[in-house]
Amino acid sequence: MRMKIMGAKTGGGLGVAILAGALATAGGQALAQDADAQANATYAEVAKTMGGVPDFVKLFPKAGIAGAWAEVRDLELSDKTALTPKEKSLISLAVAAQIPCQYCIWLDTV
Numbered sequence: 001m002r003m004k005i006m007g008a009k010t011g012g013g014l015g016v017a018i019l020a021g022a023l024a025t026a027g028g029q030a031l032a033q034d035a036d037a038q039a040n041a042t043y044a045e046v047a048k049t050m051g052g053v054p055d056f057v058k059l060f061p062k063a064g065i066a067g068a069w070a071e072v073r074d075l076e077l078s079d080k081t082a083l084t085p086k087e088k089s090l091i092s093l094a095v096a097a098q099i100p101c102q103y104c105i106w107l108d109t110v
Helices: 014-050 062-076 085-098 102-109
Strands: 003-005 008-010
Touching: 014 062, 085 102
Parallel strands: none
Antiparallel strands: 003 008
């Protein structure tokens, strides 16, 4: 059976499967290492900003923690938004009290 891959005809079969698997594995390892490096840098920034890394932050997937922290940092902790940090903190405290989330309440009252 012949397969057409990116415009070139090939015999297909095991060789193509092995090459595709090797490329996927190498790429997956590189992505995992990159995610670990980004996660460690993010944990360091969180610790510097908040005085430590909360346990629930460590449970967040490593591949997404950098983006999640960037949103929190740039929206909730920034003073360059429509609401002042105090207003955002009061809203957060009101929501935390209704959930109830003891950690959130503590964080918003420190």
